[in-house]
Amino acid sequence: MLGLLLVGAAAVPVQAASTREQQWFLDAMKAEQMWKTSTGKGITVAVIDTGVDPDNPDLKGRVLKGKDFAPDSRVGDEHTDYDGHGTGMAGLIAGTGKYGGGQGAFGLAPGADILPVRMPHPDEMGAFDGSGYFSKSIRYAANAGAKVINISMSGGYRNPELTGAVRYAWSKGSLVFAGIGNDADKTHKVSELAATPGVVAVAAVGKNLRRAPFSQYGPEVDIAAPGVDMVHACGGKTGLCKTSGTSDATALASASAALIWSKHPTWTNNQVLRVMLNTIGAPTDGAKRNDSIGYGIVRPRVALQNPGDPGPADEYPLPDLAAAASAPPSPEPSSVTDAAEAPAKDKSAEETSSDSKTNTSVWIAFGALSLVLLCGTAVVLVRKRRAANAAALFPTVTHSPGQPPSPAAGFPNAPHYPPPGSGSDIPPGRGPDAAV
Known part of the structure; x- marks a missing residue:
């Protein structure tokens, strides 16, 4: 199967009781403190994924009309989540916790709006289609007014079309976040999409703020966010799931950008990203990086309190966009519909x-x-072999380990990952009780 990978581990149903108490990442990020300043209100986050269910109790009122790129044979539209994954990412971003009179699952930016963009299933995409679908989706989201574009999927291959779409979104004022991949415990191969110049590549950390063992690593990693044992609204039978993956970390990075942008609506995408880097967590100071967690762990609470100098409005703060500037520009569509559906240049x-x-x-x-x-x-x-070359045109793509093909199939037990903590990616003295 080619085209995409849901970069999250298997979803496990969670009981609704004490849901908020199980959301450790919100405690670590001091969410309640942040929500006094910003909830992400007024910011649209595109979720390019398997669809988003607007009837999930914790997402009612947050999901906009979006776009469906799945084939006609796929039932429903962008509001029909055929896997449960897209609803889960939307829940991590904008869950309101309204289920059961406030006993549900919260997202990090509960005031943000979700623009659902449904992608085909991996089985429905051929070798040449993955990057094309991502390109169309990114362009559509940018033209539809999404400030933040969340892609908790992987696949396709780096080419001028995809690079051009990312650069186009950047020129329209959007930020694109994507998960770096979940196979570090098996093979070292980062997501082609996350490695595309102009995409902010996100790694996952656990409760001790170290790189999660499954999270890919390398020079492509830009930032990190919590991504282990994440309880959130999802598209499963119970409406709640616990998952682990760089999918989840990407959703929190996107939500962090939404929180900052809501507080500073006149800032450009470059300034929002620069402030995210200015206020990054251990072990870096925003100027240095390592291959495990990039420049560090996102800390929106610090960005809201003391953002520092947002810098120039028109300068991208990461070094990789210079490479994108050398890619030949693809035709700029004249409307949202054209952006999504314009055929490739003949x-x-x-x-x-x-x-x-x-x-x-x-x-x-x-x-x-x-x-x-x-x-x-x-x-x-x-x-069923992965290409050894990270720049291979057609990498093999499958679901993440244990990911069921649909919510109706039920969720098997998630694969066991050893406790995060391998590698020297945080300095001594930083432990599980440290705030993000």
Whole structure:
């Protein structure tokens, strides 16, 4: 299967009683203190995922009309979550806790609005489709007014189309966050999407603020956020789940941006991201980084209290966007609909002055190359092997370990991960009781 990966571990149903008490990450991030200053109100966060259920008790009133890119054979629209994952990410971002008279699950930015953008299932995307769907979704979200674009999925491959879409979203004033991937305990291969220039790549930490063992690592990591044993609203039978993954961490990074932006609505995307870096948690000071958690752990409470200098409005604060500037720009769509559905540019139109013999040769060569690529992809699928090269065009993509194909299938026990704490990614003296 190619195209996307839900970068979260298996979801386990959670009893509704004392839900808030189980949301350790909100305590660590001092959410109640932050909510006195900002709840994310007025900020739209796009959730590019498997759909978002607006009828979840903890999301009622927070979910907007969005866009459905799933095939016609898929039941429903962007408000139909065929997996439960998208609703879970929306819950981590904007859950209101209203279930049972305030006994439900809260998101970090309960005042934010969710723009659902439904992607196809991995089985419904071919080798060439993953990046195309992501590109369309990113462009749609940017044109629809989403300040923050959350992609708790992985897949596709880095190419000018995807890089151009990210750069387009940046030019429209959006920030794009994506999970770095969950296979560090098996293989070292970061998400191609998260590694795309202009995307803020998010790693996961546990309760002790160390990199979670499953969280990928490398020079692509930009920031980190809690992502272990996360209780939140979701699309399962109970409406509540406990999951672990860089999916969850990405949702909290997106929610953090929403909190800051709501407090400072005139800031640009560059300034919001710069303040996130200014106020980053241990072990860095915002100027240094490591491969485990990037520049550090997001701390929106500090950003709301003492943001520091937001800096220039038009300068991207991370170094990787310079690489994106070298990518050829793709046509800018004229409307939201065009952004989502405009077909790829027909490059053969540039060759209309060539004679028919030349054109025929070009198409024969292109067809042969496509056949070779597809055959190679088939071999990868049959052997179920991951490409060794991080820049491989068509990485093998599957669901995360233990992730069920749909909520109706029930949620098996999540895979056991050892307690976070491997690696030297936080300084001595920082422990489980440290605030994020």
